[in-house]
Amino acid sequence: MTSIVNCCIIEINGIVFRKSRLWRLERFDNMVTIKMVAKKAGVSPSTVSRTLSGKIPVAESTREKVLKAVKELDYYPNTLAKGLKEGKTNTIALIVPNIQNRVFPDIAKGVEDVARKNEFTLILCNTDENINVELEYIDKLKKRWVDGFIFATAVPESNHILKLKQSGFPVVLVVRTLGDKVDAVAVDNFKASFDAVQYLIKTGHKRIAIINGSLDVSVYNQRFEGYKAALEQEGIEFRNELVIQGDNIDNGLYSMVYSMLKRGINPDAIFATSDPKAIIAMKAIKDFGLKVPDHISVVGFDNMDISMLVDPPLTTISQPLYEIGVLAAKKLITMIKNKKQEEPIIDILPTDLIIRKSTK
Amino acid sequence: MTSIVNCCIIEINGIVFRKSRLWRLERFDNMVTIKMVAKKAGVSPSTVSRTLSGKIPVAESTREKVLKAVKELDYYPNTLAKGLKEGKTNTIALIVPNIQNRVFPDIAKGVEDVARKNEFTLILCNTDENINVELEYIDKLKKRWVDGFIFATAVPESNHILKLKQSGFPVVLVVRTLGDKVDAVAVDNFKASFDAVQYLIKTGHKRIAIINGSLDVSVYNQRFEGYKAALEQEGIEFRNELVIQGDNIDNGLYSMVYSMLKRGINPDAIFATSDPKAIIAMKAIKDFGLKVPDHISVVGFDNMDISMLVDPPLTTISQPLYEIGVLAAKKLITMIKNKKQEEPIIDILPTDLIIRKSTK
DNA sequence: CTGAAAGCGCTTACAG
């Protein structure tokens, strides 16, 4: 028995409840519990639970009494208690390297829309491309009984993801793959890149430079391979001097492009592996006194909303980012509901080359 | 007593545990609990808890035994159970109208960085500018015992937010305010707008058009007022024909600007209340055959990373979005930790007018 | 159809 000192009396709508207080937060002392609803409706907590879940039949008259009490007390069940009992939380986590990078909000939106429709909550985690932050998050979320994970991060060493999957958590990768060991939704970056470069070659370009991101990131690696393969197939020699390595929106990139032009490397096209890179390149080209596309054609990657607004409008590759998010979330939720591990499936969605005015 | 049928035996590292199985998910049957750690270390669960919390002294020798067992079993406490017991979850929710709008990822990043440092988890919710989705989220998150809310949404009827606050949840608004009733972190949109328009007037512009968003959104309302006030102070008549109402990145806006030029309204400057609007305006101006800034100056709002890359680089107003997120999260977490409602404080952060080449 | 009981995993007041 709890002693009187540690009890408090709560009166809600004329019904008196005794509640142990002990050391809980004040804020929650006025939380309406299932017991209170039961008392008010004159039934047992079990019956309230059954009425609300709808899974087990309840007499119509009882049902009405319960629902009336629920409404009058503004009762909503405590998800923590429910989750503790049921061993699931209806929550999924989306791990992204950097939410400020345009690609991820679109994916996040797709994931979120599906999550909401299925009454799942989304936890968004930003790793700052830092593996330790990522590990920290996984550790935290395991404790929290997140039901599953979607990873959009792209570090090469990914044992932690395999381990997570092996320990029983449903995992879906997005925008990247990890062999055929983990479910994934991605695009064929090799092919997208290949197609774009082939298009440049077919339209008469011969000295095609590439602005690429870090080769440690799998998508950039694949795009680079696609670039080289297209050159090879079309019988154009790969030249190292035409490769610029520039990390996203980075002041260094502008001067790298500018200095490439100054050194007389004279490319007739630049294939940039992201739109911001392409836009920076266009600026450097213009500032150097050359014209896009008259002297140099430029192709981007991602079809950001801004890319149709720059001058000239950017030819670029569009990825179905929102759809990737949607499909990944659907897969994950199915896995969670099935409660068993199936053979992983890798879904590859198509990309489009969107031809605008930055190529001739 | 649970009958044998409903029990299962688990052996971990040579120690045997009996676990009631009943109807829990298979996946969690191999979860390591505090009881298992206690058994392995040869102490009581209380002692394990005390060792890990560190709040209550434990004998050094006991401590070592416990930590060894924790490590060997790879134990991590169940946050749901902890949250249920303690009445808090160390989780905050950020509600944004649209994560795909550039402004919000920056804020989200700020919130998240602070949350992570304080060992809070962030739940991100996207309302699609739909009040019903917002209400749905609030309802869901209350159940989940989220410890507090940050709202970046901007609908005018906001009784639900006041109600949430009154029912005891810490709430901070961001980018908007709700009188002085709720804590908020925002910028002075009126002043930012006033300053920009005044700058245009001082530099010789007389027919200044404005491209504004919906007046239902408080920030656009304030920016519009700032525009009118600057005109008035400088003795320039406000003209309705110079007002364009265009919802963000919307194909309609381009033709609205174009047709304004065609109708001979001839503004000498356009103040756009967001960068995308400004960039669309610049495109319409160019396509019409006029030059920016020679014929028409253009000013944007938000200083998106892209705005320095367009041609000409865009003069715009920069808001400290990341800092807004940081400050809001700090305020919220302080409120949560203090466990009591103080007088609300509205923090107004400064904006900067960044002058580039789109204005003369 | 319904209630009393047990238990999810944890933490602290209580009593040594």
Place this chain on the structure above:
DNA sequence: CTGAAAGCGCTTACAG
């Protein structure tokens, strides 16, 4: 310094 007990709010197997 430590263990046994109680309880957070919920849900379902069990027994009527």
